[in-house]
Amino acid sequence: MMIEALLAVTLLSAFVVFLAPDKVAGKLAFALSLLPLGGSLWMYSAFDGSGNALLGGTLAFEEMYQWVNLGPYALNWHVGLDGISMPLLVLTTVLTPLAILAAWTPVQSRQSQFYGLMLFMEMSLLGVFAALDFFVWFIFWEMVLVPMYFLIGVWGGPRRKYAAIKFFVYTNVASLVMFIGFIALVFGLGDSVTSLDLPAITEALNNGELSGLAGIDANTLKIVAFFAMFAGFGVKVPIVPFHTWLPDAHVEAPTPVSIMLAGVMLKMGTYALLRFNFTMLPETAKQFAFIIALVAVVSVIYGAMLALAQSDLKRIVAYSSVSSMGYVILGLVAYNMYGVGGATFQMIAHGLISGLMFMAVGVIYNTTHTRMVSDMSGLADRMPITVAVFIAGAFGYMGLPLMAGFAAEFFIFVGAFQSTVLAGNTLALFTGAAMFGIVIVAGYLLFAMQRTLFGPFRLETDYEVGRASFHDVAPLVVLILLVILLGVQPDIFYGMIQESVRDMALITGGGA
Known part of the structure; x- marks a missing residue:
């Protein structure tokens, strides 16, 4: 239950800071951000995972519970850490308190909302790196956009509204393209998968269970899905030519937001490329x-x-x-x-x-x-x-x-x-x-x-x-x-x- 506890503490901290008076919000947020930092460092010291999360590895702090059924697919609460996600979890909890500390000087208005959003963003990022069910992962993935949009749009520079809208449109459209590509793969697997569990989907793909979809043969479907996901995640990285939103967002964002944007949020894109494109579809990537x-x-x-x-x-x-x-x-x-x-x-x-x-x-x-x-x-x-x-x-x-x-x-x-x-x-x-x-x-x-x-x-x-x-x-x-x-x-x-x-x-x- 350590991952759930880490997420719950971070989310509760965000709500506490939201309700705190402005004059103490910064110091309170910094103090509360040390809790997930301490938790992640303990988890690092106790880490006993081996192998890859999507390839049958032994995960650390793994939890899996049945949630709801969405048509023929079961949606499960499935979280766990391997040697790829554990360092990124630690990175997130290290940078957040430092970014909050760096906000004490430049952020002088609506401080409780600002620091609350910073902690809410931290919770969402932790969920992205820990989730192993696509639906749960996608919820956290989209949740990151919300605090980042407001942090840029409210506390940013003179062109903050333009930068925030551009950021949101680019990344939201990219998420849609990525979502379509992945779901096409799931539908192409037919009855071989009964959930949106990422390890199960990876196993089915590696076992050659993918068939055609809507008249598209399996190999073509792999290629289309691969590039849809590559483009969607590439916007978040960002890679050329999907990079134009990044300078505008950074220039208009306050310093602590730029720290989290460059330090952790861009890693969402590269992490997702590693997990989805290069782990699920290795032969297509090599092709x-x-x-x-x-x-x-x-x-x-x-x-x-x-x-x-x-x-x-x-x-x-x-x-x-x-x-x-x-x-x-x-x-x-x-x-x-x-x-x-x-x-x-x-x-x-x-x-x-x-x-x-x-x-x-x-x-x-x-x-x-x-x-x-x-x-x-x-x-x-x-x-x-x-x-x-x-x-x-x-x-x-x-x-x-x-x-x-x-x-x-x-x-x-x-x-x-x-x-x-x-x-x-x-x-x-x-x-x-x-x-x-x-x-x-x-x-x-x-x-x-x-x-x-x-x-x-x-x-x-x-x-x-x-x-x-x-x-x-x-x-x-x-x-x-x-x-x-x-x-x-x-x-x-x-x-x-x-x-x-x-x-x-x-x-x-x-x-x-």
């Missing part, structure tokens, strides 16, 4: 590996080039996320333990590093009231701790050794170079092109830092620009320490990740 690898490389390079052209620090970091998520897709399509394991580890590493970068930009904005690179110079003398963490986070983005980003990208590159999914050295050539993205990342981050952090101070203001407050700096320090810790000791998560992706590699013949 179109060339196209998927091309999309990955284009996302890496194009996202990095777009970041290079930006003058707003927040837009720079936003486009960096598009580039970083391209590496996840590249690791997934490699279809071996290092590739898929590295892709999963990159979700965690990028969650921490992107959260750190958005938080650092937010602290700078809180003090200077600008994010424009051309407006700032010499901040290192005025904000030494913030600037030091910002530089360290930027080097983490560039893949500096002994930081989490380096470990993740190293695993992905090793897996991609060893992969036999594509004939000859094709995937190795794609990987070499993707590695060039690191050079572009270094270029725009070094340029932005040189312009804003060093040289003579020239920001024209009517107020003193000095050191940030303790509650702004503390979460920055925590995050950079976690990035270094995972870089030095990647086996904190990588061991359990490898255990869960091994079955995927064996099914496709990917091996190590």
Whole structure:
């Protein structure tokens, strides 16, 4: 009952904060957010799962109860954790209290509603990573959209309504496309499945139980469903060309919302791709590996080039996320333990590093009231701790050794170079092109830092620009320490990740 308890505590905390007075809402939300953090860390310490959740693995904290029948299909409350979902659960509970702490300075209105929505979003994200019945999973998946829409639309910047509506329309349409693709697969399985249980559906697909649907043969149905789900989840990642909602959402969203959006919510898309596309339909993924690898490389390079052209620090970091998520897709399509394991580890590493970068930009904005690179110079003398963490986070983005980003990208590159999914050295050539993205990342981050952090101070203001407050700096320090810790000791998560992706590699013949 640990997962249910974690969800219940988080949801109850959200309602308590909703009802609290504004003057105590921030501190109360932070205190209550430590409860799911403590619960997830205990669950991590007690984790005893093995194998993959959808491929017959032994799950940790698994619970399954019959719920209702929807026509011929039983809907069950089925939750559980494997080595893929457990790290993402921990990531969510780590980032939420840090994001709440980062909100104390910029969020000054309707605080109880803001912090209540943050905790409600945390509960929904936890449900996405724990659910193993499609109907339950889809409820949590859609629930995430609601608090994010209001958090951007109410507390965002001048164009917040446009950004919130664009975000909601993109992601809602994507959910519909994904839903149609998945349900078509379920209907195509006919009587071989009697529930929407994800492990049962995966087993039926892997056993060749899929037949035609509405005159479409089984192979064509797999292809149509695969690309419907790939497009639907790709919007959430986001991959090029479905990325245009992301910069608008990030720029208009308040800092704590950007932290959760980049740190956790984007991982919903890559997590779903791993679970649905690459685990349920491995042969279809291998069949179109060339196209998927091309999309990955284009996302890496194009996202990095777009970041290079930006003058707003927040837009720079936003486009960096598009580039970083391209590496996840590249690791997934490699279809071996290092590739898929590295892709999963990159979700965690990028969650921490992107959260750190958005938080650092937010602290700078809180003090200077600008994010424009051309407006700032010499901040290192005025904000030494913030600037030091910002530089360290930027080097983490560039893949500096002994930081989490380096470990993740190293695993992905090793897996991609060893992969036999594509004939000859094709995937190795794609990987070499993707590695060039690191050079572009270094270029725009070094340029932005040189312009804003060093040289003579020239920001024209009517107020003193000095050191940030303790509650702004503390979460920055925590995050950079976690990035270094995972870089030095990647086996904190990588061991359990490898255990869960091994079955995927064996099914496709990917091996190590």
